[in-house]
Amino acid sequence: MINGAHVIICSRDAEADRAFIRDTLGFPSVDAGGGWLIFELPPAEVAVRPAGGGPKRELYLMCDDIESQLGELAAKGVEVTRPPSDRRWGILAGIRLPGGAELMLYEPRHPVARGLH
DSSP, rough: OOOOOOOOOSSSSSSHHIIIIIIISSSEEOOTTTTEEEEEOOOOOOOOOOOOOSOOOOOOESSSOOOHHHHHHHHHTOEEEEEEEEEEEEEEEEEEEESSSSEEEEEEEEOOOTOOO
């Protein structure tokens, strides 16, 4: 039986991004050896949509109040790369990881798949 999902972020500065996820986002972690941190994520869901230019994967962190979340992150010095934008399915924004990658946040409008078990 499948019992979880594992997400990998490929980074130009893995140490800084690990510290960001640990210290700024506050996600608990375990050390898998040699400082390779594996972070616990909040409940997750997966969606499948048509690909416009070939298969790809995307990662979005969900929140209940995106304006409040962005304010908390900005107070910690996090760069907001995309201000909140209203989409049909929710409100989308982006933040910058120390390694340079953009991490997307969104406040969903659709029913979330939490508590199905």
